[in-house]
Amino acid sequence: MARKPADQSVNKEDILLAAADVLQRNGYESTTMKDIAAEVNLTAASLYHHFRNKDALLLAVLEAGIDHILGQIEPIAASNYPADHKLRLMIHAHVTGLTDNTAVGAAMVFEIKSLVSVKTAPDDGRDPEVAERRRAFIARRDQFERLFRAVIQEGIERGLFCPVDVPIFVKTLLGAQNWVGVWYRPDGRLNGDEIADRMADTFLRALQPA
Amino acid sequence: MARKPADQSVNKEDILLAAADVLQRNGYESTTMKDIAAEVNLTAASLYHHFRNKDALLLAVLEAGIDHILGQIEPIAASNYPADHKLRLMIHAHVTGLTDNTAVGAAMVFEIKSLVSVKTAPDDGRDPEVAERRRAFIARRDQFERLFRAVIQEGIERGLFCPVDVPIFVKTLLGAQNWVGVWYRPDGRLNGDEIADRMADTFLRALQPA
DNA sequence: AAAATAATCTAATCATGATTAGATTACCAG
């Protein structure tokens, strides 16, 4: 049996993107190292040159996703636009981040009870680096939520929004947005921008003062 | 080594509830037959007397969940209340279903890219019964979504609600509700009823005519 | 060109979880 020629043109970034795609397509529990490797026409063993283990690779996907989306949301939240305009832009960034970037999708949807789950916590002692990165990821995800809270709180204080229970409102908003990563299909009726538009309309109407 | 005494007091329903709890706590990929069995103080092998295989057991959990929630939503949707009242009741039923019944949570959250996933589809030929039950589950889940669409469409036609893109609005609403299954903790600030109240307020405000 | 290094391959190992087989126990019926 002839050995498959070695192809050294694949870099770490290619592997990371491949992993994000497989995650999105197959879900966490059906994402194997073999599938990811096949996506870039390598074998599973080759991935270990670039990433310590599967956890490290998948965490890298989540980190890329949260980096991307935070990089977009933070400047908006810090801007001087009125709160309602900021919220609309943030919803757009979040939704299109989910529809257009599979790593963002993974970061938002697949952290649930997967590699950052309670179940894996007892194994922390085996790999302190992964445990630390896991904590950092959770902190950044929480930061993401805080940005939404701050903007809505600002809108309420300035009389632009009606008073709501801000933490619950934000969980409602983020849940609806994250779920886009579950049901969205690129061949669907609407694209990411259009979906974001309608969602922003819904939540801004809900925040409209009486 | 003394053999563990056999305990025949455990019935199929006990196992099913145990599976739902483990699913909720550990997530799909960390739900092992061993864990489920331990929940009812049996061994993994004992589960196979009651359920054909793991898929059949987990599908039974999902079916129990969707049965439960459809059984609550259908009478509300068919009632003669005005659409806004119906929607509020349905949101309550859905949210409290998620917070109070782990099988409902599993049915709503864990169908995602798990045993009803695209990845498992190619294996249908191996177990036609599971494949058929899977299809039936998906059909019932779709029926669930249609009930919400119908009520909102009715509200719009009667002038109780402002015009919205109904499919997207419902995806937004269901996403927010299903996500409660992700973030809700029994020791949190609010219980299921209170969360449902706030959510209903949000979405009914968003539907209020101008 | 030769040597060193990076990257990949194949083959194999290991661990884990699902499941089976047969022995055993618990319970029920006659």
Place this chain on the structure above:
DNA sequence: CTGGTAATCTAATCATGATTAGATTATTTT
């Protein structure tokens, strides 16, 4: 009480996926 059946146990098998080890290839450096 005996026999039959339901239910469970322990031990073992099997399959699969993660990972390692060493050989090999591709690329870079000297």
